[in-house]
Amino acid sequence: MSEPKKIRVDLALIAGMVAPHSRVLDIGCSDGLLIEHLFRNLQCDARGLELDMAAVTRAVTHGLPVMQGDADSDLATYPDGAFDYVVLSRTLQAVEKPREVLRQMLRIGTHAIVSFPNFGHWSLRLQLLFNGRMPMTSNWNRMWFETPNIHPCTIQDFFALCETDGYRVERWLAADEAGARTPWRRSRTLANLFGEQGLFLLRKA
């Protein structure tokens, strides 16, 4: 086993929500940085699902258990309770049916860990207000006609969905662009205005 490596700050926040030795599925795992970290440092049985074949190839070449597949269609193929944690990092806004994906995550996993770029951030609000055009930021950096982010939502929107669908928010936090946590922890309103990303740990109520 090699020395623990520093990982991206947003992944470190996610890893901080995962118990050691647990079973984890990372949806949209890219080339598998998080699952490698979870395996090496937390001794997790961590696996990945990734849409992009080039990323899958890099992950498997690196010895990581990753399968090519699609969150929208492949989650249904796993049995109930197969994982302790199912992670969806910065991908919720890009799936076809976010609500169904969340439902599947909490069917196949005891916990769901979800992060997404917050469309309620003040800079997006201002751009829309003053320019009257779809906002462009480093998180939201593709034109409306070609963006893969087809289901943008705000931190408040996400809280509302969790309530409607009966998910308990065990932990949540707002993060800046790099994924580091920001101090807007007590107020959802402030987090929704100043947080660039939302990160949630959910379980079924």
Added chain:
Amino acid sequence: MDQTSPTPERTHESVTFAQGLALDCGRSLRSLTVAYRSVGTLNATRSNAILICHALTGDQYVADTNPMTGKPGWWERVVGPGLPIDTDKFFVVCTNVLGGCMGTTGPSSPHDERAPEPWGTNFPAVTINDMVRAQKRFITHLGVEKLFAVIGGSMGGMQALSWAALYPESVFAAVPIAAAAYHSAQNIAFHEIGRQAIAADPLFHDGRYWSHGVTPERGLAVARMTAHITYVSEAALTRKFGRKLQDVANLSALGDRFEVESYLQYQGSSFVRRFDANSYLTITRAMDLFDLAAPHNGVLSSAFSGTRTRFLLVSFSSDWLFPTAQSRSLARALNHVAANVSFVEVESDKGHDAFLLDEPDFHRILRGFLAGCAEHAGLA
């Protein structure tokens, strides 16, 4: 090995088991010979053994020169020191399949009751599972309880799947490449053309060609030519031959005109020198009978319930014989039992045969997967 026969010319290294083998068809073989090759060194804990399963017309000469053809091993790019299946780290064995013609018991072996006459078409129908049971007997004989990995392409992939389903505790990792959980109607149809071509050859003599001292070369060659087309993609044939003519000056004469024709004829004629027609019939039938889900009421995932084997499924984008969709449905069936699955489709225009050819991405994937598994198995 104590039971190994000496190795004079044209005999293959082999082990004979006196206790025979009970087959899926209900019949039994009184004795079983398994021909094999091995490379590398078995470690003290016997935990670094990799079984490679060959495809329909392959053989046990996976890494070293084939004594029949004088050609290098069929996976010389993949198996060897420092190669993706690294023989510096792993003990690699490959056996000729049951029903084959390279030393393992098959239609050209002596008949149980009428020796020295060969079995010919009286050889019992065998299945992929039977092939795997024969391999298991051999692996146990080596003193290996658990294989580090079972790896194979095409029919070899079927065997890898069958290993994982029959002996889950004996397989740490399974790598079915360009494979499927069953042989499709289209696959069976192509095989049937080959079998009919062999049967229609006047030299076939109802399978008793050996008693006439002949071989049904024409029929076997046509079978090989048909099959070969299914192993390559249209893009690869176009890239290699296009519509190029062989002998432009001589267009008036009947005979090969296009380069692709003489290429196919070469494929056919080189094949008949090394392969037995009755083996071809036996093994194609075994492939056709393969359906992992059948004994489980059609529920494929049930074949792998509770499995702890780590799987790597690889398909090739231009393979139309064992298309990616087949590997994907296998991956999904394995998900149903929460198996540890890696699944990649490799971009290639080389068709089904890509697994035998120079595909750097595929080789990197295989190497990486095995390295990852070795770490989990405590071999690294």
